[in-house]
Amino acid sequence: MGNSDDGRLGFERETLAQRVVFAPGGAAERVGEEVRRLGSRVLLVAAPSEADLAARLTADLGPGAEVVATFDGVRPHVPVPVAEEVRALATEAGADVVLSVGGGSTTGTAKAVALTAHLPVLAVPTTYAGSEVTPVWGLTEHGRKTTGVDPVVLPRTVVYDADLTATLPVPLSVSSGLNALAHAVDAFWGPRVDPVDAALATEAIRALAAGLCAVVADPDDRAARDRCLYGAYLSAVAFASAGSGLHHKICHVLGGAHDLPHADTHAVVLPHVLAFNAPAAPEAARRIAEALDAPEAVAGLVDLRLELGAPTALRALGMAEADIPADAEAVVEATPPSNPRPVHLADAVRLLTDAWSGTDPRGEIG
Numbered sequence: 631m632g633n634s635d636d637g638r639l640g641f642e643r644e645t646l647a648q649r650v651v652f653a654p655g656g657a658a659e660r661v662g663e664e665v666r667r668l669g670s671r672v673l674l675v676a677a678p679s680e681a682d683l684a685a686r687l688t689a690d691l692g693p694g695a696e697v698v699a700t701f702d703g704v705r706p707h708v709p710v711p712v713a714e715e716v717r718a719l720a721t722e723a724g725a726d727v728v729l730s731v732g733g734g735s736t737t738g739t740a741k742a743v744a745l746t747a748h749l750p751v752l753a754v755p756t757t758y759a760g761s762e763v764t765p766v767w768g769l770t771e772h773g774r775k776t777t778g779v780d781p782v783v784l785p786r787t788v789v790y791d792a793d794l795t796a797t798l799p800v801p802l803s804v805s806s807g808l809n810a811l812a813h814a815v816d817a818f819w820g821p822r823v824d825p826v827d828a829a830l831a832t833e834a835i836r837a838l839a840a841g842l843c844a845v846v847a848d849p850d851d852r853a854a855r856d857r858c859l860y861g862a863y864l865s866a867v868a869f870a871s872a873g874s875g876l877h878h879k880i881c882h883v884l885g886g887a888h889d890l891p892h893a894d895t896h897a898v899v900l901p902h903v904l905a906f907n908a909p910a911a912p913e914a915a916r917r918i919a920e921a922l923d924a925p926e927a928v929a930g931l932v933d934l935r936l937e938l939g940a941p942t943a944l945r946a947l948g949m950a951e952a953d954i955p956a957d958a959e960a961v962v963e964a965t966p967p968s969n970p971r972p973v974h975l976a977d978a979v980r981l982l983t984d985a986w987s988g989t990d991p992r993g994e995i996g
């Protein structure tokens with residue numbers, strides 16, 4: 631985490647330039663003002679399920695600003711034909727700013743426009759995915775997802791309003807929230823992790839754990855939704871800085887090969903990665919445990935997952951056991967050198983087998 635052996639604290643860090651507005655209950659008032667800082671001819675990107683919400687947010691964009699085109703063909707993982715369609719629409723309509731209203735798939739669609747047309751993006755997230763604070767884009771072609779990093783896709787402005795997440799059903803809130811928690815946990819052993827990331831990740835875990843438990847108890851608790859969104863933001867900032875760790879590499883392998891549901895896959899795999907890495911990363915484990923208000927990190931995460939009623943087995947998500955050996959090889963190949971423990975083929979097979987069958991990760995430590 632930037633601590634050298636002599637205990638001194640040295641690190642390098644790039645802070646990403648982005649305007650972030652937290653406006654609980656106030657997105658409709660803020661979106662127009664924020665759009666006008668960036669442009670006037672708006673390409674709106676929103677899936678059909680978020681169409682009404684997006685219509686409310688864009689009903690009055692203020693002097694000189696208007697929606698000149700709307701794209702609702704959002705698909706998970708941004709297939710290339712979708713990217714081509716939305717880019718053509720942006721050009722045809724003469725858009726000068728892209729407004730995305732939705733989850734990570736919608737933000738990803740807006741990023742696809744930014745990547746080639748270099749238009750600024752204003753993101754209004756409605757899940758806890760966190761894509762809005764990263765410069766990472768993703769496109770899928772012939773079943774293969776390609777990702778890349780380009781500062782041009784980082785949304786210039788994000789407007790967060792937890793009221794927009796109030797319609798997320800509890801199971802989706804939980805899996806999306808655990809996806810955010812995975813950003814925070816994985817940041818501890820990301821390739822570029824620094825002490826600022828660790829501090830952000832610790833606070834993110836604290837906010838997400840408390841917020842998610844309160845949302846499950848009362849899905850209409852807006853203050854709890856605020857905490858979840860705040861935690862999701864912090865965790866994504868930490869993750870964007872630290873880079874993908876072992877957990878995200880595993881989920882990328884599984885998601886790409888078997889088209890598993892993104893957020894649920896994170897919820898299942900995370901405690902197994904934590905159980906594997908914790909013995910070799912005692913400081914990270916201590917901070918994670920502290921943030922979860924638990925005596926030990928893995929037990930704390932398992933208890934949280936239980937309390938939230940989150941999925942626990944890859945087999946229940948539709949993955950076949952026969953795929954484990956090939957996936958394990960891909961995981962070994964993708965493991966970042968920054969991981970606190972080397973991952974041998976037998977380790978990867980064991981980790982995936984445990985996650986597939988849903989064994990209790992507390993028995994796997996060591």
Ligand code: NAD
Nearest residue numbers: 679707733734735736756757759761764766794795797798
């Ligand atoms: P998603 O955007 O696919 O949304 C999941 C479902 O929830 C959709 O059916 C959507 O219509 C619905 N939904 C969204 N908001 C809602 C709301 N408020 N109420 C009710 N329903 C709502 O899923 P996601 O988990 O938000 O995002 C996953 C995608 O984001 C993946 O493709 C992932 O790779 C990507 N992602 C990218 C990054 C990055 O840095 N580039 C980071 C995180 C996630």
